Amino acid sequence: MVSNAVFKIEKPKNEPVLSYAPGTKEREELKARLVELRTQEIEIPLIIGGKEVRTGKLGMCIIPHNKEVVIGRYHMAGEKEVNDAIEAALAARHDWESMPWEHRASIFLKAAEMLAGTCRCTINAATMLCQSKTAYQAEIDSACELIDMLKFNAYFLNEIYKEQPESTKDSWNRMEYRALEGFVFAVTPFNFTSIAGNLPTSAAMAGNVVLWKPASSAVYSAYHVMTILRKAGLPDGVINFIPGPGNVLGSIALLNPWLAGVHFTGSTATFQSMWQTVGQNLPNYRTYPRLVGETGGKDFVFVHPSADLEPLVTALVRGAFEFQGQKCSAASRAYVPESMWPALKKRLVEEISTTKMGDIEDFTNFMGAVIDAQAFRSIKGYIDYAKESPEAEIICGGNADDSVGFFIEPTVIVTTNPRFKTMEEEIFGPVLTIYIYKDEEIEEALDLCDSTSIYGLTGAVFAQDREAIVKIEKRLTHAAGNFYINDKPTGAVIAQQPFGGARASGTNDKAGSKINMMRWVSPRAIKEHLNPPVGYRYPFMDEK
The missing domain is CATH 3.40.605.10 (Aldehyde Dehydrogenase; Chain A, domain 1)
Incomplete structure (x- = not known):
């Protein structure tokens, strides 16, 4: 017999995240x-x-x-x-x-x-x-x-x-x-x-x-x-x-x-x-x-000179290196104003130096290994390319070891070429490339952010200047299907930030x-x- 009732499903609430803290x-x-x-x-x-x-x-x-x-x-x-x-x-x-x-x-x-x-x-x-x-x-x-x-x-x-x-x-x-x-x-x-x-x-x-x-x-x-x-x-x-x-x-x-x-x-x-x-x-x-x-994605963090330093550092570390950067939404390239760079570089290197990598059964580790040998070789190839290029400098990380597992250190590359290979191509690993722009050339930097990559998945802006946020959000309309303000470009939650991008994403x-x-x-x-x-x-x- 077919039911003659009209059934209703109540709108769910997002599943609470358990902490796995000691003693739980x-x-x-x-x-x-x-x-x-x-x-x-x-x-x-x-x-x-x-x-x-x-x-x-x-x-x-x-x-x-x-x-x-x-x-x-x-x-x-x-x-x-x-x-x-x-x-x-x-x-x-x-x-x-x-x-x-x-x-x-x-x-x-x-x-x-x-x-x-x-x-x-x-x-x-x-x-x-x-x-x-x-x-x-x-x-x-x-x-x-x-x-x-x-x-x-x-x-x-x-x-x-x-x-x-x-x-x-x-x-x-x-x-x-x-x-x-x-x-x-x-x-x-x-x-x-x-x-x-x-x-x-x-x-x-x-x-x-x-x-x-x-x-x-x-x-x-x-x-x-x-x-x-x-x-x-x-x-x-x-x-x-x-x-x-x-x-x-x-x-x-x-x-x-x-x-x-x-x-x-x-x-x-x-x-x-x-x-x-x-x-x-x-x-x-x-x-x-x-x-x-x-x-794919080649997800960006665009930094305005008015950005708060500590939230930015946290977003870059988490956005680029959680799950070894193997997220379609992972922060992979960043545009940083020259005026902020000395302070950001110092704090970023300090923070990354405290992260631990290893067996995930050790709950003190922040990172595990990349997925397999093929991924290991591909990611290492990008790092080796940067090491050999006069247009790039590795300011932390850069090492890889597959003797026990497929481990690649969280790596930050600074490039003088805004269209450097690691600024354009999806790496799908723990590699963040930074381009430093002159504060007075922010318009050119926004053009680069919008046009450098074929992808359009996620992106973020860090700024305290509200007029700047409005302008950047509008300027980068098609650069990301999920756009974050003062947050990392990862971590979309069901029904809160529906996920997906256009272009080649x-x-x-x-x-x-x-x-x-x-x-x-x-x-x-x-x-x-x-x-x-x-x-x-x-x-x-x-x-x-």
Whole structure:
């Protein structure tokens, strides 16, 4: 029997961040769970149509800060498994999109409560070990942000469903919000467990079926999310978990006629390649696929001469070096007035010298390791380039060591060239490049800030002069999709700062907002005439 009630989801409140301070219960539980997970190796299968699939082609899940420790081995999908996953998703599609929306939402709301309770220390410990995040960085990501994503997306979907057109005395007009006709291909990054969980679930919540390809370096934490979703009651085939090489999986999924959408977070080059593939195959699809992507960033901090020194120092250290700079929003370039530079340089070097880097199970460490050997080599290459350039000076950091884990010191480069390589290109590591401008050339500096990078994700201004803030905010309108005033350019919170940027940073569909959820529904307008006309003639056709 179909329910005849109209259900309502109350607007959630953001999940409180636990402190993990000495003496707290959560700290004790998390430390114990870290030891448990670190000392066991798990086997991770594919999940296709609810069945565990083992291909025998294995990849390893290692701890970045202790690279010899293997915490998991995962089976990789190939051509057969991708086709099987598409078939399973399409088989589940009718029942899933036909399920009353409140029952779909209930599954994800239950998963959120599991994450907030019994599964919290497990998902945080898995993220800490898999991605070398500190307790705080894991807590705000894999616990709080993922909980918020699930709860708020259910609320946003409810708000969308409530939006209805105007009716008249003769017609009752309605709008229904269908799932997309086909499957959604969700390709998720290594750096945020919350993003890895959100990309498949936001589409699924709206009635879509999904193929989920997690980043190879974060299969371990993604699998823990998938396990929680299944325990929360997610039906078989709705989300199919298929880790494996992106070029193999993508070449099959993107060419399938039933591709209805892509939900992506990753590199600009990869997303552009995917978009190009879709564009070249438009005649083959049943519908125009929705392409939603959040890609790269070269995020800035623009400093006005009126800025307060200490908040600026804190923002640069946290914004550039938390989670080893492996955030799309990380502060990567800064523009500093000449008058402030001597004092800022002194305090910045002093503050960075107090930071500790190492094993994240030592809670006194501010930083862990970068994600893998490839990232280590890439980041080190940028630092070595700066070391050899006459246009750059490294004022702190600059060292890298991969003997135990993939450790790179927090590094600050000062350049005399505003278009120096490390001012322009995304590094995705703990490297901040500073350009010092003459106070009287602030207009030129703003032009440089706006034009140097191809990206437009996040940025910040530090100033106490309100007129300057207004002017800079306006001047940098298109330079950042998330703009911060007297704060670091990282740390967007669901429903408070919907996240996303334009230019080469993505489609700006604002994860953590109703805007994003609208991308996963296909509206159908329905008109029911209550007083249908009889006869085709209109009054204007009559003669006296």
